[in-house]
Amino acid sequence: MSRTARPRLGLALLASAFLVAAATAVPAPAHAEEVTDYSLTVDPTAKGPAIDRTMYGVFFEDINRAADGGLYAELVQNRSFEYSTDDNASYTPLTGxxxxxxxxxxxxxxxxxxxxxxxxxxxxxxxxxxxxxxxxxxxxxxxxxxxxxxxxxxxxxxxxxxxxxxxxxxxxxxxxxxxxxxxxxxxxxxxxxxxxxxxxxxxxxxxxxxxxxxxxxxxxTYKHQPNGLRKDLAEKIAALRPGFVRFPGGCLVNTGSMRDYSEASGWQRKRSYQWKDTVGPVEQRATNANFWGYNQSYGLGYYEYFRFAEDIGAMPLPVVPALVTGCGQNKAVDDDALLERHIQDTLDLVEFANGPATSTWGRKRAEMGHPEPFHLTRIEVGNEENLPEEFFARFTRFRAALQARYPYLTVISNSGPDDSGTTFDRAWRLNRDAEVDMVDEHYYKSPRWFLQHNDRYDSYDRSGPKVFLGEYASQGNAFKNGLAEAAYMTGLERNADIVELASYAPLFANEDYVQWRPDLVWFNNHASWGSANYEVQKLFMNNVGDRVVPSTATTTPDAVGPVTGAVGLSTWNTSAAYDDVKVTAADGTTLLDDDFSGGAPAWTHTGTGSWSVQDGQYVQADTTAENTMVRAGDPAWHDYDLRVKATKKAGREGFLVAFGVKDTGTYYWWNIGGWNNTRTAVEQAVDGGKSTLIAKPGSVETGRTYDIGVKVRGRQVTLHLDGQEWGSFTDDKPAEPFRQVVTRDAKTGELIVKVVNAQSSAARTAIDLGRAKVAPRARATTLAAAPDAVNTETSTPVAPVTSTFTGAAARFTYTFPANSVTFLRIKQR
Known part of the structure; x- marks a missing residue:
């Protein structure tokens, strides 16, 4: 029997559309149970938010060998014999x-x-x-x-x-x-x-x-530029038609020493990325230790970034350090003279980009081959700082100096490394109170999170700072990840008056030098290929439109039951001892009671690490292993209380106590003392992709025993630490697989109906365009593939298919394939 979507008010009349003969772009599935019925209503007379052509862009960071050995076309590795053990413990000056x-x-x-x-x-x-x-x-x-x-x-x-x-x-x-x-x-x-x-x-x-x-x-090289870019990689970026290029990071920006070069001390390696190090003749540029564990030559520097942005018609958006380190370092540099020097460097950067050829830094740009300005209009200060007070005190000084000299410049702040939590809330409060123009948000989440949070920006303050979504991804390169991101992007466009800029991250990965997954474009020394996520980004970025046309759609019936699953224990770069694990059902029935006096036969080791019973405790001894999960119990367990005692023995973090464990990639865990023993949070993993549900600052003392309690009732979870309630959450937000947004392209006179169907059944949809008069022929572009499909060098299962649809009308039906992203460009008469 087919599932029928719940109707919304004003949509009942659309049911009649299914009774009239109308063409569909794909054949209807043979079995009724493979189809879900939806309705989509568009109001072409209403005016939604305008969408700027710069809304979607790209973020480039030298991670995964994205620069040397990647976008930078140099073919010789370690060309100046500068590799060092400071870059990588295995390096010597003759590496390569x-x-x-x-x-x-x-x-x-x-x-x-x-x-x-x-x-x-x-x-x-x-x-x-x-x-x-x-x-x-x-x-x-x-x-x-x-x-x-x-x-x-x-x-x-x-x-x-x-x-x-x-x-x-x-x-x-x-x-x-x-x-x-x-x-x-x-x-x-x-x-x-x-x-x-x-x-x-x-x-x-x-x-x-x-x-x-x-x-x-x-x-x-790309555009035959000297000291230029690898052509196939640059062309893949250009094919996206990005509105901006954010560079050079990322964690490269605000990690390492902020100090300057001096003749007395020589070149200081592991120095933060500072733009003046990267311009001028390449033989006069330094090399530096890369935060991601290798050497960077700075052959690809600020001049090349500006030139590339110009070559592809994109807005340059550089990021400069604010003297507060991030990416796990969490230190504020307290040196007023150094801060003033960095502020002056940033003023000089704007002059380098925009100043006349007669100015000091404009002359440097002209000497490098570009007498005309690069038209810089936006600049970001800082990246993912986890110390909001310290960062903002420095940011305000940067902003005051920049806007005093360049009042046309938008100075972008940020909200830390997460989508929520104490740091995020405090950073946003500071930004709102100071009437900052734009705030950069970053988050990497599971596909489920993206399906759940399409409405994230619906409730943002329309009078407050605009959002730059500078880094986001759904933790995978399969098509199911692209589908979730596509569904989320419909919400970004719907809120284009809030989200003015957005870029997937990271951009590149050399398949033999990977520090981070997922990535948008993969390559080796001779070939490159776009991921499923790339195809989604390209489809959206090439079909933005100028303005949102308000639309509504029915939703998918909920099938959300209680949190179910076994329990688990784990560590991350830490040795810990667990004892007295007890799981009790809501009616008082004991499900598990283990003091490890008889060994650990109830537990299954599914992760890394070294577990053994020692002195009546279950001990994980490896301080270098990540996710050492052991689990016990029945995946069907629900509505229970979990109690466990935990003692940190050595290492960098604390405890990981899991519940709702279904398999090795799907579970919840309470991460106590995570992120280098700085935060405590509950994370949800779905098919290996994690999302943070609740987080607070917190650390764990070595040698101290903690009493940990987790209470699961339905979808609500309450957590206790040493007898005190630490926090609670309810995970009942539906992961809606059917999402839509409609925009208008003023240049072509087309409505662009964008629909994501991230489920295994086709979506037979009644579409009502109001009283719009449209041509019957429309162009359909579809991405459809198996959820686990992954693009590789030799296989591209996720690729767009363009066809002609001849059944467009004021009211018509269209069957959107299972696991698909479809864009219909419908010409208005």
Whole structure:
């Protein structure tokens, strides 16, 4: 029997639409039980919020090797021999290189420059070979590649440069004559004679020579820009038609030392990302330790970011540090002189972007090849600070200085690292009270959370700060993740008067160097592919429209029962001991009573770590393991009380006490002393994706025993810590799979009906366009695939299909496929 959606007021007349003959875009399913009936009403005479063309953009951070070895087209890894153990414990100055003969990396007054501190001394008859990234240097038959090197020789010498793989030469060898004297840049060009993904670049010297900045660049960069971008990756961003590019981070911005370079101390590695380090000739730019565990060359710097944004017609949106660290570091730098220097740097940044070529920093931009301004209008100060008071005190000084000199500039603040909680609430209060123009929100949640919270911005104060949703994703790259994000994006568009900017994050991942998942675009050294999430973003970003047209739709019947599941114990980078676990049903029946005096036969180990019974306690001993879950009980348990005693023995965090455990990826847990022992929260995991339901500051003392209690009644959960109620929540918000938004494209005169059907049954929908007169032919673009479908280098199961629909009218029916995103562009007469 088919499920029928609950009607809303004013929609009853639409039932008659199902009784008239109307074309559908896809055949109706064979069985009635595979169809859910919906109604969608559009009011084309009403005026919803305007949507700015810059609403959707991209966020670039150098994570997952997104810059060097990624978007930055340089093919040589560690080209200036600057890799260090400060970047990665396994690194040396010759990482990425192999030497044949005598090759020594030196750091002495003979260096190329103060910020390019190490160089290679190559003995006569010796050579070095670079392995590139991934499997090697990728070249394509017939394409040109430009080689360059800075060299210094005591006498005339010849460098022999070869491009090859195990099968032999990939291009004709080149010989470069190095004159006697100081550092000079030399160059040559290769034309590849074969295609290879495992190439190597070898430089051999006939006499003692010093080398630095060994480079190999494809001639065919994006827009043929010098020091440019890898073409296929840049084209994938351009295909999104982004309204803005947020850069350079992310955690890169406000982590590491905020200090400056000095001749006395030398270059300070693990330094926060500061824009002046990244401009000027590339050989004069420093390298730095990347927060994500590798080296960054700054070859892709602020000038290249601005130039790329201009090339793709996007608004540049840089982020600068506010001297409050984030991303788990949580420290405010108390140095007024340093703060003033950073404020001045930010003023100089605006001059670099917008100042005339006669100004100090405008001249620097012109010298780099761009005399015209970049038209910067928005800038963000800070990123995900978890100390709202300290951050905001510094932010207000940045804002005052920037708006005093550049009153047209929008200065963007943020609300911390979460979608809710104490930090979020306090940050928003400070931003509202100070009448900040825009606040950046970040959150990474489960698909279920995105399906539940389509209405998040419906209740935001329309007179308060606007929202920049700078980072969000649903913790996976399967189509079910894209569907959940698409459903959520309909709510973003509906609230375009509040959410003025939005960008998925992160943007890129090199498949061989991954620190974070999920990611929008994946690549290796020779290929790239968009994820299912990318296809969703592209569909929305290429079909935004100018204004929202108000619409309503029926919803899906609820089938929400009580919280059910077994119980569990876990740790995260922590050793802990658990004892006296007792689970009691609401009627007093004992379901589990375990003091571990007889071992732990009731428990199943489903995670990592090392569990054993020691002195009558169940102990997890590994302080490096993450999610060491053990579970006990019946997945059908509901309405129960869980009690357990827990003692931290060693490590970085506290306890993880789970309830409602259905399987290894679906459960709730009370994370006590998480996030490096700074916060306590309840998280819900659904198919591996987590969402925070309630959070407060909190830490755990080593050696102290805590009495933990969890009371589950229906969908309500109450938590007790040492006999005191810590908090409670009710998880009863439905995860609505059917969502819609309608916009109007003034340029084409079309209504764009956007419908997400994130369920396994088709959605047969009666659509009422009011009294709108429309052409019968409409263009339909559909993404439809299995929920677990994932795009890869060799397979693209999630891809748009465009068709012509000939049944458009003031009232018509349309069957939206199961697990689909559909955009109907309907021409108004």
């Amino acid at each position: 290189w192999t030497a044949d003969g005598t090759a020594q990396v030196l750091n002495d007054p003979g260096r190329l420059g103060d910020r390019n501190r190490t160089y290679l001394s190559l003995a006569a008859g010796s050579s070095v070979t670079n392995t590139g990234y991934n499997t090697g240097i990728a070249v394509e038959d017939g394409k040109k590649y430009d080689f360059s090197v800075w060299a210094r020789a005591g006498s005339g010498t010849t460098l022999t440069v070869t491009l090859h793989d195990t099968g032999g030469p990939l291009a004709t060898a080149r010989r470069v004559a190095v004159r006697k004297g100081g550092w000079v840049q030399y160059g040559a060009t290769f034309t590849a004679t074969r295609t290879s993904t495992t190439g190597r670049l070898t430089v051999a010297s006939s006499a003692a020579t010093a080398l630095d900045m060994v480079s190999l660049f494809p001639r065919d």
